[in-house]
Amino acid sequence: xxxxxxxxxxxxxxxxxxxxxxxxxxxxxxxxxxxxxxxxxxxxxxxxxxxxxxxxxxxxxxxxxxxxxxxxxxxxxxxxxxxxxxxxxxxxxxxxxxxxxxxxxxxxxxxxxxxxxxxxxxxxxxxxxxxxxxxxxxxxxxxxxxxxxxxxxxxxxxxxxxxxxxxxxxxxxxxxxxxxxxxxxxxxxxxxxxxxxxxxxxxxxxxxxxxxxxxxxxxxxxxxxxxxxxxxxxxxxxxxxxxxxxxxxxxxxxxxxxxxxxxxxxxxxxxxxxxxxxxxxxxxxxxxxxxxxxxxxxxxxxxxxxxxxxxxxxxxxxxxxxxxxxxxxxxxxxxxxxxxxxxxxxxxxxxxxx
Amino acid sequence: xxxxxxxxxxxxxxxxxxxxxxxxxxxxxxxxxxxxxxxxxxxxxxxxxxxxxxxxxxxxxxxxxxxxxxxxxxxxxxxxxxxxxxxxxxxxxxxxxxxxxxxxxxxxxxxxxxxxxxxxxxxxxxxxxxxxxxxxxxxxxxxxxxxxxxxxxxxxxxxxxxxxxxxxxxxxxxxxxxxxx
Numbered sequence: 168x169x170x171x172x173x174x175x176x177x178x179x180x181x182x183x184x185x186x187x188x189x190x191x192x193x194x195x196x197x198x199x200x201x202x203x204x205x206x207x208x209x210x211x212x213x214x215x216x217x218x219x220x221x222x223x224x225x226x227x228x229x230x231x232x233x234x235x236x237x238x239x240x241x242x243x244x245x246x247x248x249x250x251x252x253x254x255x256x257x258x259x260x261x262x263x264x265x266x267x268x269x270x271x272x273x274x275x276x277x278x279x280x281x282x283x284x285x286x287x288x289x290x291x292x293x294x295x296x297x298x299x300x301x302x303x304x305x306x307x308x309x310x311x312x313x314x315x316x317x318x319x320x321x322x323x324x325x326x327x328x329x330x331x332x333x334x335x336x337x338x339x340x341x342x343x344x345x346x347x348x349x350x351x352x353x354x355x356x357x358x359x360x361x362x363x364x365x366x367x368x369x370x371x372x373x374x375x376x377x378x379x380x381x382x383x384x385x386x387x388x389x390x391x392x393x394x395x396x397x398x399x400x401x402x403x404x405x406x407x408x409x410x411x412x413x414x415x416x417x418x419x420x421x422x423x424x425x426x427x428x429x430x431x432x433x434x435x436x437x438x439x440x441x442x443x444x445x446x447x448x449x450x451x452x453x454x455x456x457x458x459x460x461x462x463x464x465x466x467x468x469x470x471x472x473x474x475x476x477x478x479x480x481x482x483x484x485x486x487x488x489x490x491x492x493x494x495x496x497x498x499x500x501x502x503x504x505x506x507x508x509x510x511x512x513x514x515x516x517x518x519x520x521x
Numbered sequence: 522x523x524x525x526x527x528x529x530x531x532x533x534x535x536x537x538x539x540x541x542x543x544x545x546x547x548x549x550x551x552x553x554x555x556x557x558x559x560x561x562x563x564x565x566x567x568x569x570x571x572x573x574x575x576x577x578x579x580x581x582x583x584x585x586x587x588x589x590x591x592x593x594x595x596x597x598x599x600x601x602x603x604x605x606x607x608x609x610x611x612x613x614x615x616x617x618x619x620x621x622x623x624x625x626x627x628x629x630x631x632x633x634x635x636x637x638x639x640x641x642x643x644x645x646x647x648x649x650x651x652x653x654x655x656x657x658x659x660x661x662x663x664x665x666x667x668x669x670x671x672x673x674x675x676x677x678x679x680x681x682x683x684x685x686x687x688x689x690x691x692x693x694x695x696x697x698x699x700x701x702x
Contacts (some may be wrong), residue, residue, distance in 0.1 A: 174625040218565070224569065272673075272676065276675075276679055279679065279683065283686060286686075290575060294650055294653060297657070298645065298653055298657075301644075301657050302640075302656075303642050305637055305640065305641055305660035305663070305664055306637060306660075308676065309637040309638075309663060309664060312630070312633070312664075312667040312668070312671055313630070313634065313668070315672075316630065318630075325616060345689075364692050
C-alpha cells in the first residue's frame, strides 16, 4: 500500500533524479527510455491500491505520453541537441504531481511551473506562450477565487466560465495559432487539466455546463480547414473537454479513454490519422463510442452536434495514411492494446450507462 | 470605508494605466494599500501585508523598466474602453442588493476581478512586449487583491514569483534588444 504523500514524494524524487541524470550525461536514448519507463512503473505501482482502475488509467496518462514521445523516432532527432530534451521529463513529472494532488489551486501552480520550464529551456523570448499561458492562468485563478468565495449561483457560473476558459487558454486549446505538432507542454497540461476539472465539477456543478460548451467550441474550432489540413486526424482535445463536462456518474470511463487517446496520438492526431484506427477495438474508436454514448444519455443535442462535427474528419481521413512508418505502426499497436483494456473495463464494470 | 474608497480608486486607475510605467506603479501601490487596510480592519496584520508590499515593489520595478518603452495608441484605447465597461459593471453590481459577503469584501473582489479582466484583455490586444508585460502585471495585481481577500499566502507567493519572472524576462529582452540595435 502506498499513501498519496509517499507517491508525491516519490514522483518529486523521480523529477530530481531525471533532471540531474539528464544534465550529467547529456541524455542518451537508453537513459531517456529508462527514465520514462521508471515513471510509468511508479504510476502503475503508486495508484493501484488507493484508487479505482479508471483513475489509475487517468493518472498514468502523462507517463504514457512521455513514453510515446521518447520511443517514437521522429521526435528524437528534433530534440537531440542541448537542453531541449529536458523539457518533456519535467512536464510529465509536473502533470503527474498535479493529477495526484487533484486540487485546482495546485493545478494552476503546476501549469505555471510548466510554462516557466518552457520559457527557460525551450525558446527564449516566446512572447506568445507568455501571453496565452500567463493570461489564462491569471483568469483561472480569479475564477477560482470567485468559486471559493461562494457568493451565489450567478457568481458561481461566472467563476466556472472564468476557471474553465482560463485553464483551457493556458493549455493552448483555443489559441489562434497552431503549435508545432507534438508540442509537449500543451498536451501534458491538458492531460492534467481535464482530469482535475472533472474532479472539481463534483464540487461546483456549474462547471459541467461550461465544460460542455467549451468542448463543443473546441470541436467546431478543430473543423476549420487550416487546422486539420496536414494531419487529417481527430483533434482529441475537444473530445477530452467534452468528456470532462459529463455528469460525474458517467464521466470517468469516457474521460479516461479520451485521455489515453490524447496521450497516444498527440494533439495533431497523426497516429490516429490512419482510417483503420478509428474502429473499435482501437483506442480512439473506443473512446469516441464511449463518449458519444455517455453524452447521448446526458444531453442528446450535444451528442448529435459532436457526431456531426466528427463526420468531416472521418471523410477527410480516408485517403490519408497510405504508407505507415514504424512509429505509426507501434502507436497503432499501443492503441490496440489500450483499447482492448478499456473495453474489458467497460464490460467488467457494467456498461457506462448502467 | 477607506477600503471601499481605495477599491474604487483601484478600479478608476485601471483606465489610466495604459501601458506606461507610472500608472502601473501607482496601481500596484494602491492594490497593496488595499490589501493592507483590509487585513488591518480584520485585525490580522501578518505575512500577507509583507507579501503585498513586496508585490508592489516588484510591479513598481516592472513599471520602472517600462518607462523606457512606449505603448502604442492601440493598447491604450483598449485599456480605456475596458476600464469604462468595468466601471459600469461595478456600479450595476453595487446597486443590485442581496449579495452575501459584505459590501467591502464585495467591492474588493470586484476590484480584483476587474483588474484581472482588464489586464488579460490588455495583454491579448498588445503587440509589443512591454505592453504585454504591463497587462499581465495588472492581472497579477488583481490576483493579489483576491488572494488578500481570501487570505491565502500560497497564491500571494505565486504572484510574487510570477512578477519576478516577468521582470527578468523584460530585462533580458531589453538587454538583447539593446545589444542588437
